[in-house]
Amino acid sequence: MTTKAIKRVDEITIRFAGDSGDGMQLTGTRFTETTAIQGNDLRTLPNYPAEIRAPAGTLAGVSAFQLNFSSHAIYTPGDSPDVLVAMNPAALKVHLKDLKRGGVILANANAFTERNLKLANWDSNPLEDNTLDDYVLYSVEMTKLVSNALEDSGLSSKDIERTKNMFALGLLFWMYNRSMDSTIKWLEEKFKKAPEIAKANVVALKTGYNYGDTTEIFTTTYRVDKAEVEPGRYKSITGNDAIAYGFVAAASQAGKELFLGSYPITPASEILHALSALRNFGVKTFQAEDEIAGIASAIGASFAGDLAITTTSGPGLALKSEAIGLAVMTELPLVIVNVQRGGPSTGLPTKTEQADLMQAIYGRNGEAPVPVIAAQSPADCFDAAFEAARVAFKYMTPVLLLSDGYLGLGSEPWRIPNPKDLPKIEVKHPDKSILDEDGVYMPYRRDDKTLARPWAIPGTPGLEHRIGGLEKEDVTGNVNYEPLNHEKMIHLRDEKIKRVANEYAPTQISGNKAGGKLLVLGWGSTYGAIHVAVERAREKGYDVSQAHLRWVFPLPNDLGEILDKFEQILVPEVNLGQLIKILRMNFPNEMTGLDKIQGQPFKASEIEEKIYEMLG
Amino acid sequence: MSEVKTNEIKLTRKDFVSSSEVRWCPGCGDYAILANMQRVLPDLATKKENYVFVSGIGCSSRFPYYMDTYGFHGIHGRAPAIASGVKLANPELEVWVITGDGDGFSIGGNHMIHVLRRNIDLNIILFNNRIYGLTKGQYSPTSQLGMKTKSSPWGSVDRPFNPASVAFGAEATFIARGIDVDAKGMQDVLTRAQKHKGTSFVEVYQNCIIFNDGEFEDVSNKKTRPDNALYVEHGKPMVFGKDNEKGIIIDGSHPRVVDLGEKYTPENILHHDETNPIITNMLLQMSLDASFPTPFGVLRAVDAPTYDDLLHEQINQAKKQRGEGTLDTLFYSGDTWEV
Ligand SMILES: Cc1ncc(C[n+]2csc(CCOP(=O)(O)OP(=O)(O)O)c2C)c(N)n1
Ligand code: SF4
Ligand SMILES: [Mg+2]
Numbered sequence: 002m003t004t005k006a007i008k009r010v011d012e013i014t015i016r017f018a019g020d021s022g023d024g025m026q027l028t029g030t031r032f033t034e035t036t037a038i039q040g041n042d043l044r045t046l047p048n049y050p051a052e053i054r055a056p057a058g059t060l061a062g063v064s065a066f067q068l069n070f071s072s073h074a075i076y077t078p079g080d081s082p083d084v085l086v087a088m089n090p091a092a093l094k095v096h097l098k099d100l101k102r103g104g105v106i107l108a109n110a111n112a113f114t115e116r117n118l119k120l121a122n123w124d125s126n127p128l129e130d131n132t133l134d135d136y137v138l139y140s141v142e143m144t145k146l147v148s149n150a151l152e153d154s155g156l157s158s159k160d161i162e163r164t165k166n167m168f169a170l171g172l173l174f175w176m177y178n179r180s181m182d183s184t185i186k187w188l189e190e191k192f193k194k195a196p197e198i199a200k201a202n203v204v205a206l207k208t209g210y211n212y213g214d215t216t217e218i219f220t221t222t223y224r225v226d227k228a229e230v231e232p233g234r235y236k237s238i239t240g241n242d243a244i245a246y247g248f249v250a251a252a253s254q255a256g257k258e259l260f261l262g263s264y265p266i267t268p269a270s271e272i273l274h275a276l277s278a279l280r281n282f283g284v285k286t287f288q289a290e291d292e293i294a295g296i297a298s299a300i301g302a303s304f305a306g307d308l309a310i311t312t313t314s315g316p317g318l319a320l321k322s323e324a325i326g327l328a329v330m331t332e333l334p335l336v337i338v339n340v341q342r343g344g345p346s347t348g349l350p351t352k353t354e355q356a357d358l359m360q361a362i363y364g365r366n367g368e369a370p371v372p373v374i375a376a377q378s379p380a381d382c383f384d385a386a387f388e389a390a391r392v393a394f395k396y397m398t399p400v401l402l403l404s405d406g407y408l409g410l411g412s413e414p415w416r417i418p419n420p421k422d423l424p425k426i427e428v429k430h431p432d433k434s435i436l437d438e439d440g441v442y443m444p445y446r447r448d449d450k451t452l453a454r455p456w457a458i459p460g461t462p463g464l465e466h467r468i469g470g471l472e473k474e475d476v477t478g479n480v481n482y483e484p485l486n487h488e489k490m491i492h493l494r495d496e497k498i499k500r501v502a503n504e505y506a507p508t509q510i511s512g513n514k515a516g517g518k519l520l521v522l523g524w525g526s527t528y529g530a531i532h533v534a535v536e537r538a539r540e541k542g543y544d545v546s547q548a549h550l551r552w553v554f555p556l557p558n559d560l561g562e563i564l565d566k567f568e569q570i571l572v573p574e575v576n577l578g579q580l581i582k583i584l585r586m587n588f589p590n591e592m593t594g595l596d597k598i599q600g601q602p603f604k605a606s607e608i609e610e611k612i613y614e615m616l617g
Numbered sequence: 618m619s620e621v622k623t624n625e626i627k628l629t630r631k632d633f634v635s636s637s638e639v640r641w642c643p644g645c646g647d648y649a650i651l652a653n654m655q656r657v658l659p660d661l662a663t664k665k666e667n668y669v670f671v672s673g674i675g676c677s678s679r680f681p682y683y684m685d686t687y688g689f690h691g692i693h694g695r696a697p698a699i700a701s702g703v704k705l706a707n708p709e710l711e712v713w714v715i716t717g718d719g720d721g722f723s724i725g726g727n728h729m730i731h732v733l734r735r736n737i738d739l740n741i742i743l744f745n746n747r748i749y750g751l752t753k754g755q756y757s758p759t760s761q762l763g764m765k766t767k768s769s770p771w772g773s774v775d776r777p778f779n780p781a782s783v784a785f786g787a788e789a790t791f792i793a794r795g796i797d798v799d800a801k802g803m804q805d806v807l808t809r810a811q812k813h814k815g816t817s818f819v820e821v822y823q824n825c826i827i828f829n830d831g832e833f834e835d836v837s838n839k840k841t842r843p844d845n846a847l848y849v850e851h852g853k854p855m856v857f858g859k860d861n862e863k864g865i866i867i868d869g870s871h872p873r874v875v876d877l878g879e880k881y882t883p884e885n886i887l888h889h890d891e892t893n894p895i896i897t898n899m900l901l902q903m904s905l906d907a908s909f910p911t912p913f914g915v916l917r918a919v920d921a922p923t924y925d926d927l928l929h930e931q932i933n934q935a936k937k938q939r940g941e942g943t944l945d946t947l948f949y950s951g952d953t954w955e956v
Contacts, residue, residue: 038954183952227956236953246947253944260706262698280935282942285705285928290731294698297691297728301671301702304689305710309702327692417953420944459687459703459710462666467635467682469690470674479637480682 005214006221007178012071013225014079015173018096019088019109021054021064024166028086029066030412031170031187035179036070037237037414040227043070044379044529046078046602047410051267051350058120063095072226076378076529078411080604086169088112088143091121097133105137107172109165111144139218143168143209150208154201164205171209177223181206231416238415240379240408241268244312244338245275247386249282252308254387255394255426260307261286262298264317267350268406269340272312292317296324296337303333304468306430306458308390312338315357316347322365325399329369329494331468332445332454334393334400336386337371341405343600352600353406355525356576361401362554362583368491370498372396373554375403377528380415382408385551391426396501397453403553405575407602408526431455433463442466444478452497454478502555508563512539512546516566519543519616522592524550524580527573527603534608543616553580556587564590569615571595573608628659635685641676646797646823647744651683653803654713661811663711671700673725675717676751677744677823694725697732700739701924708925711811714741718759719749722780726758730787735924736815742807743780743818746825747832754828766828781916782901784818785894791817792897792917794904797824798837802848802913809915815923836911847910849889849900851918856883857910865909872899874909891918 015032019025026047033045046067055062069079084105087093089112100106113126127133128140143165151161167188174181185203192199213219238246252259263273263286277286285307289295296311303309313321318339328335341357343349361373372392376385382404389400435455436442442464445454457464466478474481475489510520512535523531528549535547548563550556564570564584570592572581578594585592595611597603633655641647658668668686672678674693681688687710691699700714714732721729721743732739748766749755755768759780763772784792791813795803803821810817822833835845843859855865856877864877864886875881890896897917903909940946 034952038952040954040956230956232956234949234953234955236948236951249942249947250944258706260702262702279942279947280932281939282947283932283936285932287701287705289698290727293695294701294728294731297695297698298702298705300691301689301699301704302706303702304699305669305703305706307706309706323692324695331689417948420948423944458707459669460666460707462664465666465686465688467637467670467684467688467690469672469681469688470692471690 005219007224008221009224009226011073011225012069012075012079013084013177013223014067014069014082015084015086016065016067016082016096016099017086017169018063018065018092019086019166020057020091021050021052021062022057023064023088024163025064025066025088028166028170029068031184032173032179033068033412034187034237035174035183036068037235038183039179041070041072041225042075042228042230043068043237043413044075044078045412046407048601049351058089058091058117060091060095060121063092065092065096070225072228074228074230076532077602077605080606086173088166088169089121090117090123090127093127094121094123100136102135103137105139106133107139107141107169109143109169110140111142141172141212146208146212147205150204151201154197154204156197156201160198161201164202167202167205168209168212171206172213174206175210175213175222176219177225181210230414233416235414235416237412238380238383239271239410239412240376240382240404241271241340241410242275243380243382243415244376244386244402244404245272247383248276248308248310248336248390249279249284250383250420250423251387251390251426254423255308255390255428257306257308257428259284260299260302260309261312262289262295262302262309263287263312264289264292264295266292266314266317268342268409269312269314269317269338271409272338272340292320293324296321299335300324300328300331300333303328303335304331304459306456309334310336310338310390312340314340314342315344315360318357318360319364325371326365326367326369327470328399329365329371330470330473332397334397334456336389336393336400336402338386338402338404340409341403349600351406353526353602354575354598354600355405355527356579356598357403358524358553358576358579361403368495370495371399371401371554372498372501372552373401373403374552375525375550376408377525377549377551379408379411379413383415387423391424392501392504394426394428395453395504396451396497397456398498398501403525405526429456430461431457431464432461436463443476444468445473446476447493451500452493499555502552502558505552505557508548508550508557508559510546510548510563511535513544517544517546518567519545519569519571519612520564520567521545521547521571521573521608521612522550523573524553527575530603530605530608531573533605534612537605537609538612543612545612545616550580553583556583561588564588569593571611571615573597573603573611575602628665630655630659632665633658633685635683637682639683640679642827644826645676646746646825647677647680649797649800650742650744650803650821650823651680653800654684654807657804657807661808663811667710669700669703669710669712670715671696671703671712672715673717673720674751675720675744675749676825677717678715678720680715694720694723695728696720697725697728697739697741701732701735701737704737704739704925705928708738708929712739714739716741716743717750718743718745718747718757718780722778722783723758730783733784733787733789733816733818736788736790736921737924738814738816738926740810740817741819743820744823745780745820746823746829748825748829750825750828779901779905781818781820781904785897785901785917789818789917790815790919790921791915793817793819793915794822794913795819796822796833796836796913799913806915809918813918815921845910847903847912849912849914849916851889851891851915853889854883855887855889872903872909891915
C-alpha cells in the first residue's frame with residue numbers, strides 16, 4: 002500500500018523519447034490508450050525519424066511521442082512537456098531544450114555509457130554533473146532492474162533489455178495513478194505466439210510500477226481527474242484511422258462498396274493498412290504499382306459505380322495531378338486524400354507541414370477546379386472524410402481532402418457516433434427512363450441545382466456511352482473542340498464547384514461574433530493551437546476571436562463579411578503563407594501571416610505571443 | 618462472368634457500332650481491328666451492357682468511341698490501371714483494354730507489366746504500329762534500330778523490345794498475336810482472348826499508313842505471308858509455307874526450319890503446346906529472328922488464379938469468418954469507454 006502523497010493536477014504533458022529501437026511509439030500509445038480509458042481528454046504527437054533504424058544511440062535516431070492529457074477539454078499535444086522520459090543520452094540531448102523549467106526527467110541511467118554520451122555529444126554525464134540542476138531528475142537503472150527481475154526467465158539478455166520501455170511505462174502508470182490492466186491484456190494478445198515474451202514484458206511493467214510504489218525516491222503521485230466532456234462512448238483514434246472509418250461510414254450510408262487504390266507512402270499508409278483489414282466490410286483495397294495507378298484504378302472503380310478513393314502524401318499527389326484532371330473532365334465522384342508531409346521533393350517524410358495547399362487547389366493543367374476540404378483534428382478526420390464523400394457524390398466531382406502528418410499519426414478521444422444518427426447519402430444511378438425522346442442517353446445533361454451530371458454505370462442496359470479526358474460537348478458529352486463550347490464547359494465546371502459552397506454551414510466565429518480587434522483565421526491542423534492561444538488571450542482580456550476554414554476551396558460565401566468585422570486578421574500557417582495569398586487574391590482586407598515551417602505543428606504559445614504583439 | 622444463358626435478342630455487328638464518325642486515316646490498320654471486334658462480340662455470350670472498353674491515348678485509343686458499349690478514354694498509358702478498377706468494382710463486366718505501343722509500352726509500361734502479373738480478368742489489345750501515330754511520327758519502344766523518324770532523323774539508336782516477350786516476362790497467362798489484314802486469324806485470337814480467364818494479351822500488328830507504312834510488309838502481303846508467317850495452333854504441328862511445305866523442328870537445343878518430305882513429316886516435327894513456357898519463349902524469340910517465320914495465333918494460354926477472383930473470395934471468406942462488418946462493430950472495436 003502506498004502512503005505517498007497524491008497531488009491533483011489539471012493537465013500534464015509527457016514526452017517519451019529514446020532510440021528508434023527503444024519502442025517509444027509503442028510505449029506512448031499504450032499510455033495514451035490507458036489514459037483515454039480513464040476518461041481524460043488527450044492529444045498526441047508522435048515524432049520519429051524517417052529511417053527505420055538510424056544508427057543506435059545517435060541524435061538522428063531519436064524517436065519521441067508526446068502526450069497531453071487533462072481533466073478539461075484540450076486541443077493540442079501541449080507546448081512544452083512537464084515530464085521527459087529519456088531512455089538514452091541522445092534523447093535527453095534532443096529534447097531537454099523543450100522541457101519546462103522545473104520539469105521532471107526520468108532517465109535510464111544504464112544507457113548513459115561513455116560510448117552513448119559521446120554519440121550524443123555530451124562532454125560529461127549530465128545525470129552526474131550540474132546540467133540538470135533546474136529540473137527534477139530521476140535517474141533510474143532501468144536496464145539493470147529489468148535484468149534482475151527477469152534473471153530466471155531464460156530469455157536472452159537482448160530480449161530482456163528490450164522490456165525496459167515497459168518498466169518506464171509501469172513507473173509512469175504508478176506516478177499518474179493509471180491501471181496496468183489494459184496493457185497487460187494487450188501484451189498477452191500481442192505476444193500470443195510467444196507467451197514467454199508476453200510474460201517478461203508484464204514482469205517489467207509491474208517491476209516499474211512497484212519500483213515507484215516502494216522506493217523512497219518518489220514521494221508523490223499525481224491524479225488527473227476525468228475530463229468534463231460530452232457524454233457518450235469514446236475511443237482513442239488517430240487521424241488516419243478516422244479517415245478510414247469516415248469512408249467506410251460514407252460507403253455504408255450511400256449503399257456503395259468502398260474501393261481504395263493506393264501506393265504506400267509516409268505518413269498516409271495507415272489509411273491503406275486500416276482499410277485493407279476490413280475485407281469483411283466488403284472493402285476493396287488495391288495496392289497499386291504507383292500513385293498514378295492508385296488514382297487511375299479509383300477512377301475506373303468510380304466509373305463502374307463504387308465509392309472510390311485514393312490516399313497519398315505530397316509527392317504522390319504530384320503524380321496524381323494528371324489523373325485528377327481526368328476525374329474533373331469525366332465528372333466522376335472520387336476523393337483524393339493528401340496526408341501532407343514536409344516538402345519539397347521527398348522532404349521530411351515523417352514530419353508535418355501544410356505546404357500542399359496551393360498544389361491541392363491549383364496543381365493541375367488547365368482550369369480544373371476541385372473542392373478542397375481540410376480536417377482540423379484527428380477525430381475530425383472522420384467527419385471530413387464523410388463530408389468529402391458526400392459532396393463528391395452530390396456534385397459528381399473529385400474532392401481533395403487535406404490532412405497532415407500531425408493529424409494522421411496523432412490521436413485524441415473520438416466520441417463514437419451512433420451509426421443510426423449518421424445522415425444517409427443519396428446516390429442515384431439512372432436507368433432507361435432517363436433516355437430522351439430519341440432514345441439517347443445524355444451523360445452531360447446537368448441537374449439544375451447542383452449542375453451534377455447523371456451517373457450511369459456499366460451493366461445498365463440502354464445507357465451505353467463513352468466518356469474520357471477530351472473536351473465534352475455540353476449535354477451530349479460527345480468529343481467537341483468548338484471554341485465556344487469549350488468556354489461554356491469551362492464555365493459550367495467552374496460554376497458547379499462554386500455551388501459546392503452552398504453546402505457549407507455558416508462559418509463560426511468563436512469569441513466576439515459581432516467582430517472586434519483581431520481575428521485569427523486558420524485552416525486544417527492549426528485549429529487546436531489557435532483555439533488554445535485565443536482562449537488564453539481572451540482570459541487575459543484581449544479582444545481576439547477565431548474562425549477556421551472547413552473548406553479551403555471554394556472559400557465560404559460568408560467569409561468576406563466576417564473579415565470585414567475585424568480590424569486585424571492573423572493567419573497562422575505551417576507553410577510560407579499559402580492561404581493568406583489566396584485570401585489576398587479574394588479580399589481587400591489587410592492580413593498578417595504567421596509562418597512556421599520546421600516540420601512541427603504550432604505551439605499555442607507561439608500564436609499567443611503573436612496575438613499580444615498585434616494587440617499591443 | 619461471360620456466361621449468360623440467353624441473349625433475349627440475338628445481337629449483330631450493328632449493335633456494336635456507335636454513332637461516332639470514325640476518324641482514323643483512310644487505309645489505317647485500326648479499321649480492320651474495329652471491324653473484327655464488332656464481328657466477334659455478337660457471337661460471345663456477354664450482354665452488350667456488360668462490355669466496357671478502356672483505352673489510353675493515341676490513334677488506337679480512340680477505339681472505344683466507335684464501339685456502342687460502355688467506354689472510357691483515359692489518359693496516356695493508364696488504361697490498364699483504370700480497367701483494373703472497373704473490373705474490381707464490378708466483376709460481372711467484360712473489360713477490354715485498347716492500347717498502342719507508345720501508350721502501353723512506353724509511358725504505361727509499368728502498369729502493363731503489373732496488370733499482366735496480377736492476372737486480372739481483362740483483355741488487352743496492343744495496336745503495334747511501331748510508331749507514335751497521334752503525335753505525328755516519332756519512334757516508339759518497338760521501332761527498329763536505325764529507323765528514321767521525326768525524332769530520329771539520323772536513325773534510331775534506341776533498341777526496341779518485343780512486347781509479347783515483355784508480357785511473357787511479366788508472367789502473362791495468355792499471349793496471342795494477330796495482324797490487321799488477316800480477319801480470320803484476328804477473330805480467332807479475339808474470341809480466345811475473351812474466353813480466357815485472366816489477363817489476355819493480344820498483340821496486333823497494325824499498319825500506320827501515314828508514318829510507318831509497310832512495316833509489316835513481309836507478313837501482310839498475301840504473296841509473302843505464307844513463307845513468313847507461322848500460324849500456331851495448340852496440339853498441331855508447326856507448319857507453314859504456301860503448301861504447308863515447311864516446318865519447325867528442334868535440332869539439339871535450337872529450333873530449325875526444315876522442308877517437309879520423307880525425313881520430316883507433320884507427325885514428327887514440333888507440335889505447338891500453348892501451356893509449355895519453353896515453346897512459348899521459343900516462338901517469341903523467333904519473332905525477332907529474320908531466319909524464322911513470325912508466329913501468330915495463341916502463343917501461350919495457361920490457367921492461374923486471377924486477382925479479381927482472389928479478392929472477392931477473400932471478401933467472402935472474411936465475411937464468413939468474422940461476420941459481415943457493420944458500422945457498429947467497426948466503431949466499437951478495440952478499447953472504448955463511457956463518459
Ligand atoms: C502525359 C502525356 N504525354 C504525352 C502525350 C502525347 N502523346 C499522345 S499519344 C502519344 C503516343 C501514342 O503512340 P501509340 O501509343 O503508339 O499510339 P498510336 O497513335 O500509334 O496508335 C503521345 C506521346 C499525352 N497525350 N499525354
Ligand atoms: S496516323 Fe497512322 S495510326 Fe494514326 S490513324 Fe493515321 S494511319 Fe492510323
Ligand atoms: Mg503506335
